[in-house]
Amino acid sequence: MNLDAYPKEVGLKGGKAVRIRPLQNDDFDRLFAFFQSLTPEDRIYLRHDVSDPKLIRKWTSEINLNYVIPLVALDGDTIVGDGTLHIATHGWMQHVGHIRLVVARSHQRLGLGTLLARELVGLAEGHGLEKLQGHVIESNLSAAKMFERVGFEKVAVLKDLVKDQNGRDQNLAIMINDVARLSQIMEDWIQDSMIPGYRGSGEGYG
Template sequence: MTKSAFRKTVPIGSGEFILRVPDVSDADAIHAFALGLPNHDLLYMRRDISKRPVVDAWLESVAKSESLALLAEKEGDLIGMSGLMLDRKSWSPHVGEIRVLIGAGARGNGLGRVMIQETFAQAVAQGIEKIIAQMTLDQSAARAVFQELGFQQEALLRDHVRDRNGEDHDIVIMSCDVAGAAARMAASR
């Protein structure tokens, strides 16, 4: 998919940012963005994007439409990204796993909500019926934003991820039914 495949200017507060689909040329910027985040913010992700080959593999999967992704840029700087992992060859072809990461300096302005809503729109277009999101139990901001958008806790996995210091953390899995949530989001826009 090329950079021109999807591009949208979104006003937020007194400024605006660009939402677009990434391509392989964005690997350096994405890797640098991941390295600038607190390690704890990466813990819930199934793949560790602080490792460059993992970023390359992710962008290849986006290029092959095996997963969906969006970047948010402000004045050319990457300030957020979101993704929807799909597994069409599994027994859960109707399920997508959403991830969203907003840079520390860009949080609290509504960007996370917008990126989740846009990723939702992508999921609807792909015929996805159920979306799950995972996060560590202490990511209260993430739990709040997903709850507000209609997600409910579905599972708690004890000591499921181990950080670089060897400490284990619980993972919460939240989920929502796409049709119901899409209708609620459309009504609130």
């Protein structure tokens, strides 16, 4: 996986700027602080219990780009967004990637989730993936809307399959899109909805 294009500086709606780069082994404190800062409403929908320091230690110490490509967005030295692309190295899902995103409340609705997704789509394209999926708890409207906004289609809802972080049964929505199609849709979306400066200065922006 070629990550030479990072770090990238990108401007968000409202004028804030963030730096997007791969997660590093020395990011434990930053990543733990980021997950600690999430609101209970956001944390409840996440697949993992991100309040567990052992889990965050594992994520930062065992980075293996063959399976997971983790990107973080930093405002100064503070992580404000986290996006991961998960890849199967063998089997019938080898052509299908899986993306997960989390953005701090302070930086939501500024386009950061979409920009992180766009980076992951670019990496998926570079890796030769054909499809991407996002798994979202159906009642998590902000995540479902963000995925739909960039063209993901809800192809299945698995009733009461998962438990949220409060232990309640929830429906899991499977959202899918083709990588080539996504790449174009996201480009159009970013061009259409950007205010000047939003596109950022990294390679491939604008």
